[in-house]
Amino acid sequence: MQAIPCVLMRGGTSRGPVFLANHLPSNPALRDELLLKLMGSGHELEIDGIGGGSPQTSKVAIVSASSHPDADVDYLFVQVMVAQRRVDTAPNCGNMLCAIGPFAIEHGLVNAATPVTRVRIRNVNTNTLIDSEVLTPNGRVRYEGDTSIDGVPGTAAPIKLTFLDAAGAKTGRLLPTGQVRDRFDGVEVTCIDMAMPMVLMHAAALGKTGYESPAELDADSELLARLESIRLQAGRAMGLGDVSQMVIPKPVLLSSPRNGGALNTRYFMPHNCHRSLAATGAIGLASACALPGSVAHDLAPVNGPTLVKLEHAGGQIEVSLEPAAGDSPEAMRASLIRTARRLFTGDVYVPSSRR
Structure with a gap:
């Protein structure tokens, strides 16, 4: 059995393991096969892994220091299918995104400030930048707070996400077909x-x-x-x-x-x-x-x-819209408040051969 360090985190209304990139194979095919094993993909309950049997709880985040001049960390999102043994790395996931700032700070990828630390994240899936503002009183991540988000019980500390260049994230155009309808x-x-x-x-x-x-x-x-x-x-x-x-x-x-x-x-x-x-x-x-x-x-x-x-x-979600330059929809900046929580830190064990 192979032991891999990970942190299981709730990010917004999603949940999944967060890994440092250097703890996973650098070869994408080997990495994806390992993720399928550890999540239990291929079974509707993911009973032989740590996936939750739902698309919202069968997600993986991979984090590393960024080589991008305008970013602190890179974040690769992996959607692991539940019943099918395959993964998709095409999209970003904004809910798991809100777990990346706290994870990066606690793993020394970003130095904490007081009382708030801004982490600039490059989403590798879409090559876009997002600012994450994390409460860090006395230089430590705060998870507890009074902010509630619909779809998650209880309250937690707020995390503000601002999408800086979200237009055309995958296709290069806000309106990929060239028309509005x-x-x-x-x-x-x-x-x-x-x-x-x-x-x-x-x-x-x-x-x-x-x-x-x-x-x-x-x-x-x-x-x-x-x-x-x-x-x-x-x-x-x-x-x-x-x-x-x-x-x-x-x-x-x-x-x-x-x-x-x-x-x-x-x-x-x-x-x-x-x-x-x-x-x-x-x-x-x-x-x-x-x-x-x-x-x-x-x-x-x-x-x-x-x-x-x-x-x-499950309720409501609020998005703040603000034009960044003129009135062009492509230049729109959008922000929202999410919450995150560290659930456990440890090793996940993966069979050395496919069963």
């Missing part, structure tokens, strides 16, 4: 790449209210088939090619808010409905509200710097 299978959509490539559509266009529970949506095989057909067509139109083995773009159903927010959402990952909302998804959705002509702007028109409240199945 497209039509696939008779459904009008907006294909947007802001922190996360997504294909947005009105829930009503697929015969849904948008207020169904994730379990109800996951049980609707006809809906899932329609979403996948639209997603595959959108992926090609966005320049991503055949996305059948990728977790991007993410399909999102939109509807009018019910609880004082700007927009109600159901976000798919992409074949299961998220129990709340991905942080990167929230960044893109809030930005889409500020994009005239988009299907999100239809329901929630946003102009200028503002706080956008997005409703989801």
Whole structure:
């Protein structure tokens, strides 16, 4: 059995092990095979590993000092499939992202300041920069606090994430198809790449209210088939090619808010409905509200710097939008507050051969 040092962390509404890059194989194929073993991928419960049997709890973060002149650390996100033995390193994960600052400080990759330490993170998946502001009174990371986020019980210390250059994170363009609206299978959509490539559509266009529970949506095989057909067509139109083995773009159903927010959402990952909302998804959705002509702007028109409240199945998430240069949507900077917690530190044991 091979022992590998790791820290299991909750980041926002996600959970997974965080590793130093030098503790894993440098060869991507060997690294990915090791991650499949240690997470227990290939079984719906991931019973023989430390994965949680859900896309939200089958995530891995890999951290190292950055060679980028404007970044402190590099962060590679790995989505480990639950029932299938494969991984996807195409997207970023904004929830696990909020665990990276505390991890980097506690492992000596960034010197702590008092009372707040800013960690500039380069997400390797998308080659984008994010500032993470971590509370560090007396030079130590504080996890306890009074901040609550929907989808996570209790309270913790706030961590502010500011996405500095999120437009075109994977495709190089905010609107990868070259237009603000497209039509696939008779459904009008907006294909947007802001922190996360997504294909947005009105829930009503697929015969849904948008207020169904994730379990109800996951049980609707006809809906899932329609979403996948639209997603595959959108992926090609966005320049991503055949996305059948990728977790991007993410399909999102939109509807009018019910609880004082700007927009109600159901976000798919992409074949299961998220129990709340991905942080990167929230960044893109809030930005889409500020994009005239988009299907999100239809329901929630946003102009200028503002706080956008997005409703989801688990509550709400707030995104602060601020133009960085002029009024161009591509120059929009978005911030949100998340929380994180260190769950345990130790070694994870991995079989030396595949069983």
